[in-house]
Amino acid sequence: MKFIRNARTTxxxxxxxxxxxxxxSDELAAFRTAAERSELDxxxxxxxxxxxxxxxxxxxxxxxxxxxTTAMHNA
Structure with a gap:
């Protein structure tokens, strides 16, 4: 029983x-422009x-x- 409880907790x-x-990741993806990334940095x-x-x-x-993605679109 303890093993199952530990597995569920893990x-x-x-x-x-x-x-x-x-x-x-979703929140960071919002920082797209150079200005936004500079602010984040x-x-x-x-x-x-x-x-x-x-x-x-x-x-x-x-x-x-x-x-x-950019390279694939420009190829």
């Missing part, structure tokens, strides 16, 4: 983390690299996806 935490990550600059690591990863992934 699964529940993973799902919550994924939802939070998805929400953060200024805000992030007030924090340590450890504090912003997840955000930096998401932004890098979103930038790469935008560059890929």
């Amino acid at each position: 699964l529940s935490h993973r799902l919550a983390e994924r939802r939070a990550h998805r929400r953060l 200024l805000m992030l600059g007030r924090h340590t690299a450890a504090e912003t690591a997840e955000i930096d990863t998401i932004l890098s992934r979103q930038d790469a996806a935008r560059r890929y």
